[in-house]
Amino acid sequence: MRPSDAYPNYWRKPPQILTHRQWRIGIQLxxxxxxxxxxxxxxxxxxxxxxxxxxxxxxxxxxLQPDFSSRWRDISQGLIESLTMTLTSTVIxxxxxxxxxxxxxxxxxxxxxxxxxxxxxxxxxxxQEIIIAIxxxxxxxxxxxxxxLTLSFATIGFLAKLLADDIEEIEPGQADAIRATGATWWxxxxxxxxPQVMPRLIGLSxxxxxxxxxxxxxxxxxxxxxxxxxxxxxxxxxxxxxxGAILLTIIVIVMLAEYGSGYIRKLVQ
Amino acid sequence: xxxxxxxxxxxKTGDKALIEVDLSVPKGQIMGLIGPSGAGKxxxxxxxxxxxxPTSGKVLLGDVDLVQLSNRxxxxxxxxxxxxxxEYSLIERLTVMENVLSGRLGYVPFWRSWTRxxxxxxxxxxxxxxxxxxxxxxxxxxxxxxxxxQRQRVGIARALTQGPELLLVDExxxxxxxxxSRQIMRLLTEICTERNLPAIVNIHDVPLAQQxxxxxxxxxxxKIVFDGHPKALNEETLTAIYGxxxxxxxREEAEL
Numbered sequence: 296m297r298p299s300d301a302y303p304n305y306w307r308k309p310p311q312i313l314t315h316r317q318w319r320i321g322i323q324l325x326x327x328x329x330x331x332x333x334x335x336x337x338x339x340x341x342x343x344x345x346x347x348x349x350x351x352x353x354x355x356x357x358x359l360q361p362d363f364s365s366r367w368r369d370i371s372q373g374l375i376e377s378l379t380m381t382l383t384s385t386v387i388x389x390x391x392x393x394x395x396x397x398x399x400x401x402x403x404x405x406x407x408x409x410x411x412x413x414x415x416x417x418x419x420x421x422x423q424e425i426i427i428a429i430x431x432x433x434x435x436x437x438x439x440x441x442x443x444l445t446l447s448f449a450t451i452g453f454l455a456k457l458l459a460d461d462i463e464e465i466e467p468g469q470a471d472a473i474r475a476t477g478a479t480w481w482x483x484x485x486x487x488x489x490p491q492v493m494p495r496l497i498g499l500s501x502x503x504x505x506x507x508x509x510x511x512x513x514x515x516x517x518x519x520x521x522x523x524x525x526x527x528x529x530x531x532x533x534x535x536x537x538x539g540a541i542l543l544t545i546i547v548i549v550m551l552a553e554y555g556s557g558y559i560r561k562l563v564q
Numbered sequence: 565x566x567x568x569x570x571x572x573x574x575x576k577t578g579d580k581a582l583i584e585v586d587l588s589v590p591k592g593q594i595m596g597l598i599g600p601s602g603a604g605k606x607x608x609x610x611x612x613x614x615x616x617x618p619t620s621g622k623v624l625l626g627d628v629d630l631v632q633l634s635n636r637x638x639x640x641x642x643x644x645x646x647x648x649x650x651e652y653s654l655i656e657r658l659t660v661m662e663n664v665l666s667g668r669l670g671y672v673p674f675w676r677s678w679t680r681x682x683x684x685x686x687x688x689x690x691x692x693x694x695x696x697x698x699x700x701x702x703x704x705x706x707x708x709x710x711x712x713x714q715r716q717r718v719g720i721a722r723a724l725t726q727g728p729e730l731l732l733v734d735e736x737x738x739x740x741x742x743x744x745s746r747q748i749m750r751l752l753t754e755i756c757t758e759r760n761l762p763a764i765v766n767i768h769d770v771p772l773a774q775q776x777x778x779x780x781x782x783x784x785x786x787k788i789v790f791d792g793h794p795k796a797l798n799e800e801t802l803t804a805i806y807g808x809x810x811x812x813x814x815r816e817e818a819e820l
Contacts, residue, residue, distance in 0.1 A: 468653035471615050472719075476726055477642035477670025482677050486666050490657040 357535025358542065366529065366537040373525030374544065377511040380442045380521055385504045387443075388450025393496075395451060396458030397484065402470075403462060412455070419452025428514035439520035446507045446514075453506075457499050458492065465491045494563045501556035508552060512545055565591045565762050566612070566730055571621030573607050573786075581607040583786040584621070589730075592760040594753055596767050596777035596794070600806050603783040605766040609732040612764070613645045614638060625730060643670035646723030648752075650735035652715040654722075656708040660699060663707050663718050664690045667725030686725070693721040697751065713744035720752065731756065731763035738768060745769070749776045770797065 313319040363370065398404050398412035427448055431441035465488055473487040515523015522541060529538040566589040573582040581604040589595050597605050610616035612623055614630060623630040630641055646667070654663050668686045669677055676682060682690075694700050697717035702710065707718060716736060723731060736752065737745035753776050756763050767773045773780055774794040782790030782805035789804050790797075799811045 466653075468649055468651055469655050472647065472649055472653035472722075473655070473666060473669065475613055475615060475642060475645070475647040475732075476667050476722075477639045478666070478677075479639065479669075479674065481674045482669045485674075485678055486655060486658070486662075486669065490655050493657070 354535050358539035361540035362536035363540045369525050373522040376439045377521035380439050380511050381508045384443050384446030388447045389500050392451045392455035395455040399459035400462035416456045424449050424510050428517050428519045432518040437518045442519035461492045461495050497563050498560040505552045567624040569622040572619050574619045589762045594763045595779045596765050596773040599783035604786045644729045646726045646728030646731045648719050648723050648733040650738045652719045654707040661703045664721045667722040693724050697721050716748050733765040735766050
């Protein structure tokens with residue numbers, strides 16, 4: 296040890312990504328230049344913005360004076376369709392995604408099974424809900440059946456991936472302990488894996504229930520039935536007061552689902 | 565009882581964890597395995613029940629060579645080997661009773677373990693063992709509600725429900741305080757003596773090993789460098805196992 300004034304009295308965190316100074320500054324400048332050029336290339340037609348704002352104002356006025364009564368039959372039917380779609384697709388999606396999720400966990404399955412299951416997940420995640428909905432509407436016609444299929448398909452990709460990732464992160468010691476007793480693969484899943492991932496699986500399923508309800512409103516617009524179809528009709532007819540009522544209903548249901556699932560998730564920890 | 569011959573393990577990374585290890589443990593002997601971190605102690609006991617696949621060599625339990633077994637017969641042979649872990653490795657979210665009964669998994673069909681309907685003699689044995697380790701009244705608690713020492717007792721009960729002929733014990737006291745460590749070691753050695761069970765105990769703490777073990781094997785860089793009575797451990801043999809260090813605990817007192 297030397298006296299303390301023999302040591303440097305300044306310290307800076309060294310750059311973590313680009314260690315070469317010239318490259319770092321050059322790339323930062325390039326990003327900034329691109330951002331400015333890209334921003335300048337967006338064409339804004341101020342006249343159309345003004346018109347749009349006017350229409351938006353009418354929409355907001357309708358939203359502030361929602362009309363639940365004159366289209367109540369359509370709204371309630373759309374809601375029932377959406378809720379049915381949401382619940383059935385979540386249940387079916389969860390049932391299908393559990394085996395796929397287990398199959399897609401590297402620490403439990405042989406390589407070929409792993410690759411097939413990861414492939415299914417990749418396909419399901421690559422296609423956005425709207426695109427799948429358009430596809431299923433074209434196949435099976437307008438209505439909630441197409442919506443049900445769309446949401447089930449999307450649920451599989453979401454849940455199976457997150458479940459598989461969770462299984463890959465289980466504590467290996469617990470699995471070793473069960474293996475050491477001479478347990479079979481099924482017993483290993485039941486005793487070492489299931490208790491570790493169950494709270495998260497329940498939480499994710501409830502979260503997916505939320506998402507599926509919101510998505511059911513969106514895919515209705517492309518013809519897959521439910522409250523989205525009702526909303527689309529209302530906007531097409533310039534009935535912004537009914538549209539406002541529909542949006543408020545969706546918001547209330549999403550909030551209820553949010554609080555409800557949060558409460559249940561706390562219980563299962 | 566247990567005969568290990570020419571056992572080697574080379575990991576995929578090329579690390580030679582075990583180099584032609586020969587070892588035999590007779591019935592009823594409690595053997596301590598000591599050595600520095602990375603010497604291959606954990607690998608050695610995990611090669612016995614093949615949680616780690618040995619690269620070559622023989623592991624004879626009775627007259628079965630565990631290394632040659634197919635998956636199915638390996639599972640039935642694993643029932644004969646109880647294992648106790650460093651961090652207890654209990655299933656935290658299951659009850660104490662489920663953890664103890666999981667020692668019977670190798671004996672029961674899937675539907676019984678799935679529905680938790682174990683045969684009545686298994687349940688009786690589980691209760692008896694919980695009583696032996698002093699946790700009878702905790703049987704319906706979740707495992708994560710127990711203290712460290714209690715968890716390790718559950719771990720011991722789970723290993724014993726298997727009705728094992730050999731115990732593999734991996735650092736049983738590494739996460740416990742000195743007093744609890746001694747209680748756990750005492751319980752382990754008592755149980756082994758009662759049942760004439762041989763045990764291989766990985767252990768870091770040399771004084772603890774000397775206090776409770778009947779025989780000490782020292783491992784260094786994958787080779788056995790010491791094998792003898794605990795009393796034979798001295799400065800010279802400890803240096804052979806761990807390398808150069810001042811082994812005299814009372815040096816500072818001596819200077820005073």
